[in-house]
Each structure stands twice: as structure tokens, then as C-alpha cells.
Amino acid sequence: MDDSEKDFNLKVVLVSFKQCLTDKGEVLLDHYIASWKGLVRFLNSLGAVFSFISKDVVAKLQIMERLRSSPQSEHYTSLQSMVAYEVSNKLVDMDRRSHPRHPHSGCRTVLRLHRALHWLQLFLDGLRTSSEDARTSTLCSEAYNATLANYHSWIVRQAVTVAFCALPSRKVFLEAMNMESTEQAVEMLGEALPFIEHVYDISQKLYAEHSLLDLP
Numbered sequence: 001m002d003d004s005e006k007d008f009n010l011k012v013v014l015v016s017f018k019q020c021l022t023d024k025g026e027v028l029l030d031h032y033i034a035s036w037k038g039l040v041r042f043l044n045s046l047g048a049v050f051s052f053i054s055k056d057v058v059a060k061l062q063i064m065e066r067l068r069s070s071p072q073s074e075h076y077t078s079l080q081s082m083v084a085y086e087v088s089n090k091l092v093d094m095d096r097r098s099h100p101r102h103p104h105s106g107c108r109t110v111l112r113l114h115r116a117l118h119w120l121q122l123f124l125d126g127l128r129t130s131s132e133d134a135r136t137s138t139l140c141s142e143a144y145n146a147t148l149a150n151y152h153s154w155i156v157r158q159a160v161t162v163a164f165c166a167l168p169s170r171k172v173f174l175e176a177m178n179m180e181s182t183e184q185a186v187e188m189l190g191e192a193l194p195f196i197e198h199v200y201d202i203s204q205k206l207y208a209e210h211s212l213l214d215l216p
């Protein structure tokens with residue numbers, strides 16, 4: 001982890017998922033994008049071996065930012081308004097086609113991040129509940145195999161598996177939360193995880209209701 005990340009507080013990023021949710025259960029896209037940007041910043045601090053992953057996330061965040069600053073921006077305030085707008089205006093490619101008409105719909109783009117949020121949820125839970133000497137590469141692979149790996153090609157899975165070997169130790173991850181002790185960091189993960197789970201569960205339900213969970 002380089003010096004430029006010293007003032008970076010992972011706890012702030014994880015808890016920021018709380019701000020994504022309104023009292024009515026809407027997922028606010030500006031906060032969703034901001035939370036992901038914080039995660040990317042952390043990922044970048046782990047070294048160049050992860051840059052192919054952060055580039056993919058950044059590209060997806062840029063798509064969402066373009067939609068947020070487009071003339072249709074009002075429809076991209078929340079996940080719910082985005083789904084309603086794109087589905088009712090047929091802006092989502094539902095089938096795999098050689099010439100998709102809307103290859104970068106918001107629904108498709110957020111779906112990729114949503115699946116990655118599931119990985120994050122499982123990985124953080126693994127960090128939280130594992131023993132001090134647990135290997136982060138194992139925790140990360142287990143979370144990955146249960147989630148994102150199901151949607152990735154063989155070549156991506158191989159590259160990801162190699163990158164996992166460069167992960168820092170569990171202690172380093174917990175120290176990145178800038179808490180006084182690793183015990184407090186574990187406690188903080190327990191507090192932050194429900195926010196991430198809540199965002200994930202609401203998004204999952206919304207996508208399922210509109211049959212959007214398998215968008216190509």
C-alpha cells in the first residue's frame with residue numbers, strides 16, 4: 001500500500017453504502033457511484049497487478065456518470081427510476097445479439113457492479129469471521145467462485161486467480177480501516193456489512209422483478 005493512501009479510510013468507504021439508501025428504500029445512484037469510486041481507490045493502492053480489474057470498474061462508473069450528466073439525467077437519480085425508464089423505453093438489450101442496440105444501458109452496467117457487490121459482501125464477511133492466520137487469497141477466491149466467477153470467461157478467471165496471490169495479509173486489510181486495533185476493525189466490518197447487504201438485497205429484488213438478472 002503506498003504512502004498516498006495513508007489518509008485513506010476504508011471504513012468511510014464501506015459505511016458510505018449507507019448513504020445510498022433513502023427511507024423509501026431507493027438506491028441513489030450518485031452515492032452508489034461514489035461508494036464504488038472509494039473502493040476503486042483502495043483497489044489501486046494494492047498495486048498494478050489489480051489495474052485490469054480497476055480499469056473495468058472505472059469504465060463502468062464512467063458509463064453511469066455519463067448517464068447521470070446526460071439530458072435524461074433525471075431518470076438516473078435512483079436505481080428504481082433508472083430501471084423504470086430504461087425498461088419502459090426499451091433501452092435495455094435483453095438478448096445476446098451480434099449488434100446490440102443499447103450495449104451500455106444503465107441496467108446492464110449496474111448489474112455488473114451489483115454482482116461484484118455480492119463478492120464484496122462475502123469477502124468482507126470472510127475477513128470478519130476468519131481466524132488471524134487466514135489467507136486473504138483463499139477468502140477472496142472462495143467469495144469470487146461463489147459469485148462473479150459464474151459470469152466470467154476462463155481467461156478472466158485465470159487472470160483473477162493470479163492477481164489474488166498478490167493480495168496483502170488479513171492484518172493489512174484490517175489496518176486499512178484505520179481503526180485503533182484489528183479487533184475494532186472486525187467490529188466495524190460487522191457494522192458496515194448490513195448497509196452493503198441492504199443495498200444488494202434491494203437491487204437484487206428490483207432486478208428479479210423485472211427479469212433483468214441475466215442481461216447479456
Ligand SMILES: CCCCCCCC/C=C\CCCCCCCC(=O)N[C@@H](COP(=O)(O)O)[C@H](O)/C=C/CCCCCCCCCCCCC
Nearest residue numbers: 039040042043052053056057112113116148156160173174
Ligand atoms: C477490508 C477489505 C476491503 C476490500 C475492498 C475491496 C475493494 C475492491 C474494489 C473493486 C472490486 C472489484 C470489482 C470487479 C467488478 C467486475 C465487473 C465485471 O464482472 N466485469 C466483467 C464483465 O463485464 P462486461 O464484459 O460484461 O462489461 C469483465 O469481463 C471483467 C473484467 C475484469 C475482471 C474482474 C475481476 C473481478 C474480481 C473481483 C475481486 C477483486 C479483488 C480485489 C481485492 C481486494
